[in-house]
Amino acid sequence: MLVLIDKLPLSDWVNSFVNWLTQFTGFFNGITNFIGGIVNGFQWLFDLLPVWLFIVIVLGITYYATRHGKKWSLLLFELIGLLLIWNLDYWRDMTQTLTLVLTSSLIALVIGIPLGILMAKNHTFEAIMKPILDFMQTMPAFVYLIPAVAFFGIGMVPGVISSVIFAMPPTVRMTNLGIRQVPVELIEAADSYGSTSWQKLFKVQLPLAKSTLMAGVNQSMMLSLSMVVIASMIGALGLGTQVYFAVGRNNAGNGFTAGLSIVILAIILDRITQAFNRSKRG
Amino acid sequence: MVKKVEVKNLTKIYGKRGPRVKELIEQGKSKAEILEETGATVGVNQANFEVNEGEIFVIMGLSGSGKSTLIRMINRLIEPTRGTILIDNQDLMGLDKKGLREVRRQKMSMIFQNFALFPNRTILENTAYGLEIKGITKAVREQKAHEALELVGLHGYDDQFPSQLSGGMQQRVGLARGLANDAEILLMDEAFSALDPLNRKDMQDELLDLQAKMHKTIIFISHDLNEALRIGDRIMIMKDGVVVQTGTPEDILTHPADDYVKRFIEDVDRTRVLTVANVMIRPNTVNIDKDGPRLALRRMQENEISSVYVVDSERKFVGFADAKDVIKLIQQGSRDLKSVVQTDVPITHPDVAVNDLMDQLSSTPIPFAVLDDERQLVGIIVRGAVLGAIAGNEVTQ
Known part of the structure; x- marks a missing residue:
């Protein structure tokens, strides 16, 4: 059937849709300013902190998160890893990357958790959302850069936006899953004592879904970190930029050191969020 | 009504x-x-x-x-x-x-088969759940929940979590949650x-x-x-x-x-229904083929009873010897236990219902001998044990 007709002008349709959307400049500027504000706030804070204090704070958070099963090896790793990043002169790039990751994770959380809750409560909404989430996750991440630039220009903000789109699905999915996994009998117990929907959600469903939900948050964070290099192509600053430059200049050494810094940051973020999840369960 | x-x-x-x-x-x-x-x-x-x-x-x-x-x-x-x-x-x-x-x-309050306690809440918070969602203040609901827990016999578990309690205790909490709600x-x-x-x-x-x-x-x-x-x-x-x-x-x-x-x-x-097998007890026996009257007497002393059951080497039932007769035998210096064995003992089978035996049991002073299909002595029935079993309802299978 498709052989008989001409090539569908699908890309033209998308283009004219994107063009049509760009007329809402005010709306997109508003978003840009809002997200830019968050980014600048984080960056201001990280620039303010001296390196030693930053390291102490990271170690302190880790110490608190792992209080139910100390891991001295992790603290040691963090100390050495962060000192190495500082030594390699990637400190500011690292804080920029952290800003991008924290901002996009935060937004993914704020949007993703309510969406997950809605999905758990409404079968129709779940049926609609599932293919959309699949689409968001499997569409090559590069593609998001194009409209992101069209709407939000270049810099950190479009980087954050494309990271959010790419990184949000695990949070949504795991929130949905976590709530649906709450045993039927506990839901019946909550209902039989006359709980309202909100009471049931906040007193029973969310507390019991917490560890699954946190696993989703952890995954979202890791995915947004994986967007760092891609987002550098549209001017999001950070370690990704260093990798991108190294590729352009065919400099394997710089590529390795910048890449290693990303790995160190990823491990630190992953272990801390996982430790929080564990400590809350126990 | x-x-x-x-x-x-x-x-x-x-x-x-x-x-x-x-x-x-x-x-x-x-x-x-x-x-x-x-x-x-x-x-x-x-x-x-x-x-x-x-x-x-x-x-x-x-x-x-x-x-x-x-x-x-x-x-x-x-x-x-x-x-x-x-x-x-x-x-x-x-x-x-x-x-x-x-x-x-x-x-209405509901109590569930698998308890349905909230694992993230303490025992007290679980018990107070119904009151909490009614919007009753913390002090009042905790007081009521505490009383309900006391009522079902749970002291001092208020701050534990359900997973720390046994099944029976968890269901007491389930019951307390229902009662606290009034x-x-x-x-x-x-x-x-x-x-x-x-x-x-x-x-x-x-x-x-x-x-x-x-x-x-x-x-x-x-x-x-x-x-x-x-x-x-x-x-x-x-x-x-x-x-x-x-x-x-x-x-x-x-x-x-x-x-x-x-x-x-x-x-x-x-x-x-209790069968004989449920209420019989293990008898003390002597072997007629090798044991003499002194051993028989010793068995009786050991068990503080005045008679002993006599079996042969294959544990087949022979009869029953009374203390008086055995002592007489020893005084006479005889070793022939066979001469004093009485065989007119009431006999029954393990599968017989105790109910059918009750009348005879109350009229015979001698315990019943329980013989299986091979006529081996598997137990005896003493009146006290039967009454105990009926009163206590505890049946050994």
């Missing part, structure tokens, strides 16, 4: 529910026939019953009989397909969401079925004690007729979604409505 709960024509159909299903139900077709013809599953088929204030009403049936569906329709956890539920003459089916919530908060009606869904037999009996006693003080209206689901007979003021038996019989335990035992109920009751009777 005041009717607390009244259920009329309550029906639940799962799956397709066209007009044809309704027709078939009204024609009195069975669950299997309706499934065959329409593909719809009838959970509960036009149940009618009333529960009086202050009584324990046991709904009993095997799995698939619709009893769990029925109890969940009473507080509309499961939405009935048709029928009426009156609580204090208020029609539950006419209520909107808000009204239903009020009824659940004020009038609801007049308790819906208990196989509340004691997940407990081991000893714990179950404890909880049944506990429930009866509490009921004597609190006079709740209790609807109790069970698949165990012994439990139903123990705690129920009235019992309703269900099969395939249909109510088969409703009555007092006495009614049901004496006038079973049909063969289905009769079979249930026979099950109960079988467990109540």
Whole structure:
């Protein structure tokens, strides 16, 4: 059937849709300013902190998160890893990357958790959302850069936006899953004592879904970190930029050191969020 | 008597529910026939019953009989397909969401088979749940929850989590959660079925004690007729979604409505009947082929009784020797134990029902010898042990 007709002008349709959307400049500027504000706030804070204090704070958070099963090896790793990043002169790039990751994770959380809750409560909404989430996750991440630039220009903000789109699905999915996994009998117990929907959600469903939900948050964070290099192509600053430059200049050494810094940051973020999840369960 | 709960024509159909299903139900077709013809599953088929204030009403049936569906329709956890539920003459089916919530908060508390305690809340917080969602202040609800926990015999566990408690204790918390709410009606869904037999009996006693003080209206689901007979003021038996019989335990035992109920009751009777094997004890014996009178006397002294059973080398029963005769034998310097063995001993078989033996047991002073098919001596029956077994109901299998 498709052989008989001409090539569908699908890309033209998308283009004219994107063009049509760009007329809402005010709306997109508003978003840009809002997200830019968050980014600048984080960056201001990280620039303010001296390196030693930053390291102490990271170690302190880790110490608190792992209080139910100390891991001295992790603290040691963090100390050495962060000192190495500082030594390699990637400190500011690292804080920029952290800003991008924290901002996009935060937004993914704020949007993703309510969406997950809605999905758990409404079968129709779940049926609609599932293919959309699949689409968001499997569409090559590069593609998001194009409209992101069209709407939000270049810099950190479009980087954050494309990271959010790419990184949000695990949070949504795991929130949905976590709530649906709450045993039927506990839901019946909550209902039989006359709980309202909100009471049931906040007193029973969310507390019991917490560890699954946190696993989703952890995954979202890791995915947004994986967007760092891609987002550098549209001017999001950070370690990704260093990798991108190294590729352009065919400099394997710089590529390795910048890449290693990303790995160190990823491990630190992953272990801390996982430790929080564990400590809350126990 | 005041009717607390009244259920009329309550029906639940799962799956397709066209007009044809309704027709078939009204024609009195069975669950299997309706499934065959329409593909719809009838959970509960036009149940009618009333529960009086202050009584324990046991709904009993095997799995698939619709009893769990029925109890969940009473507080509309499961939405009935048709029928009426009156609580204090208020029609539950006419209520909107808000009204239903009020009824659940004020009038009914449910207790679940697998306890359904919230794992993230402490025992005290679990117990206070019903009060918390009613918006009662923390101090008051914790006070009430604490009292409820004391009532069910749980001291000092307030700040523990459910996973730290045994099954029996967890169900006490479930019961306390129901009582703390001050609801007049308790819906208990196989509340004691997940407990081991000893714990179950404890909880049944506990429930009866509490009921004597609190006079709740209790609807109790069970698949165990012994439990139903123990705690129920009235019992309703269900099969395939249909109510088969409703009555007092006495009614049901004496006038079973049909063969289905009769079979249930026979099950109960079988467990109540004690056989000789259940109450016999191990005898002390001497071997006639090798033991002499001195050893026989020694055995009697050891056991502080004045007689001993005599067997041969294959443990086949020979008879019974009395202390007086054995002593006489020793004084005479004879070693011939055979000469004093008495053989006119009452004999019975392990499978004989104790009931059939009672008359003889009370008229014979000598213990019964229990012989198996090979005439080997497997035990003896002493009057004291039989009475003990009957009084204590503890039967060794």
